[in-house]
Amino acid sequence: MARTGAPEAPQATGAVGYAFAPHATHSAEHHRWVAETWDPVTLPRLAATGVTRGWRCLDVGTGSGGLARWLAERVGPTGEVIATDLREPTAPPTEGVRYLTHDIANDPLPEGKFDLIVARLVLQHLPSRQAVLTRLAGALRPGGWLQIDEFDTSYEPPLLTPDAAAERLYRKFLAAKSTALRAAGGHPGWGREVAAAMRNAGLVAIDPRPLVELRDAASASLRLQEHHTRHLRSRLLAAGMTDEELAAVRELMRDPSFLACSSVLYSVQGRRPTTHPTTEGSA
Secondary structure (H helix, E strand, O other), X not given: OOEEEOOOOOOOOOOOOOOOOOOOOXXXXXXXXXXXXXXXXXXXXXXXXXXXXXXXXXXXXXXXOHHHHHHHHHHOOOOEEEEEEOOOOOOOOOOOEEEEEOOOOOOOOOOOOEEEEEEEOOHHHOOOHHHHHHHHHHOEEEEEEEEEEEEEOOOOOEEEOOOHHHHHHHHHHHHHHHHHHHHOOOOOOHHHHHHHHHHHOOOEEEEEEEXXXXXXXXXXXXXXXXXXXHHOHHHHHHOOOOHHHHHHHHHHHOOOOOEEEOOEEEEEEEEOOOOOOOOOXXX
């Protein structure tokens, strides 16, 4: 496995303002809870594309590399999996996976190369998300698949809390997190716009699948929320939370009686057309 810069592009200088700044402990925990919560959604959707031996795949924003490893097992030695991220990946060396340092918002992509591209919880953080999506669509081979999994966090209400004050606290945390993500250039509700963005990029056979789940004290989804109180601490403080409130909301999320609805995850697939549309008056 090579850990080299992309031959088509210089190494990235970093994502200015990206909310989830890299951190030795926080980033690993973030990737752990994302994978535990959402792999059961992402992986079956990828499998439904028919990904198999010989396919060329791209995993954008690979993080800990779990999706790339899963893909490598399916494409085998005759296929290729490229896993990109802004910084040197934390993923262990994996047979069949080539890790590249690459800034998807600024560095070029090869045209018409990939049978399958997946980007999970990446594009909503990029101000240029529509332009990036269009470039990803262009990097597909005719008939190739793009899968984008993104949140819409405008709907994630508390369902049961110990009292009204606890409900207000949790809602304040959710509002502060949304403010923090927007301040960093993100769009926390972009998940519901992905299908239209794919259509605008020229993709066809667009298939959005929304999913929500129950958050309780034992769920990985709620552990991810608790983790955000630490990973996003400085941004949450800037958005109006206090350290005392963050400690209190962590305690609330560990309460066995606490129940909340998750945000909506949209897993959206689209395909690059196999032929160019016929123009009026053409033969």
